[in-house]
Amino acid sequence: MENLLNDFLEYLSVERGLAKNTISAYNQDLKGYISYLRKANIESIQETQQSNIVSYLLLMQKDGKAGSTISRTCAAIKSFYKFLFREHIISSNPADNLNTPKLEHRLPKVLSAEEIKTLFCQPDMSNPLGIRDRSMLELLYATGMRISELLSLSTDSINLETGFLRCIGKGSKERIVPINSSAIKYLKLYLNDAREKILNGRESKVLYLNRLGKPMTRQGFWKILKKYSKKAGITKKITPHLFRHSFATHLLENGADLRSVQEMLGHADISTTQVYTHITRNKIKEVYDKTHPRA
Known part of the structure; x- marks a missing residue:
């Protein structure tokens, strides 16, 4: 079964061109499923039935797994069996007509505008690394990019004159995202002075670098974010994705239309973006309850 899984992952990478993070998630989900089958004494994928799934x-x-995790695993299993059936490895597809479990609608947490302002004041602007950190935070919130998208930016991706950047998202899809004036200000500070000092004579096209002049990693950014959130006294669990949620929510709260936000986030389906409308509706209801005389 492990060999078949490897063949499937190669198919996702070569033929479907899925992003590394997506393939990694499928790998993790399907390894868990195969482990379960082994414990149930099922040694061959041909033996499996829909009841096993x-x-x-x-x-x-x-076991208390989140609805989103169960749904993703279900999608991975269905895709795996579809591949096996297409390759004539199984004669019938046990995942046919399998319904995806209904998701519990857990609304994403967001940072307030005040929390973002406090967080952004934490980097020490007297040294190159502090300037780099402020620029990364500003750009992440200004664009709603995923952290993987931010860290894959090159210096050629940015056009400060027009105020746009070119971003490569999931499935290698390219999108153009606007940058606000604050992010441009700190990008200029970083590019004009700090980045050269970090490079220290080395050469690189990657936009954001670690202290050794090498590409910044996800783990490296996580450490930076944790350090600043602790300094800022923010008790919420801050993740890079929290900036993405905050970006979308704040835009919608201030009158942006859903289609524009969908484009900027790079969502293929607008239903993915619609989760943020629940947050803005909750905000409206909260304001109504506080201000209407008879609420």
Whole structure:
């Protein structure tokens, strides 16, 4: 089964061109499923039935896994069996007509404008690394990019004159995203002076670099973010994705239309973006309850 999984992952990479992070998630999900089958004494993928898949998904639910995780695993399993059936490795597809579990609508947490302002004041602007950090934070919030997208930017991706950047998202899809004046200000500070000092004579096209002049990693950014959130006294669990949620929510709260936000986030389906409308509706209701005389 492990060999078949490897063949499937190669198909996702070569033929479908999926992003590394997506393939990694599929790998993790399917390894868990295969491990479950082994414990159930099923040694061949040809032996599996739909009841095995349903039992595994129910077990995940019983173990308290998030609805989004169960849904993603279900999608991975369905895609895996579809591949096996297409390659004539199985004669019938046990995942046919398998319903994806209904998701619990957990709204994403967001940072307030005040929390973002406090966080952005933490980097020490008297040294190149502090300027770099402020620029990264500003750009992440200004664009709503995923952290992987931010760290894959090159110096050629940015056009400060027009105020746009070119971003490569999931499935290698390119999109153009506007940059606000604050992010441009700190990008200029970083590019005009700080970045050269960090490079210290080395050469690189990667926009954001670590202290050794090498590409910044996700783990490196996480450490930076944790340090500044602690300094700022923010008790919320801050993740890079929290900036993405905050970006979308704040735009919608201030009158942006859903289609524009969808384009900027790089969502293929507008239903993915619609989760943020629930947050803005909650905000409107909160304001109504506080201000209407008879609320």
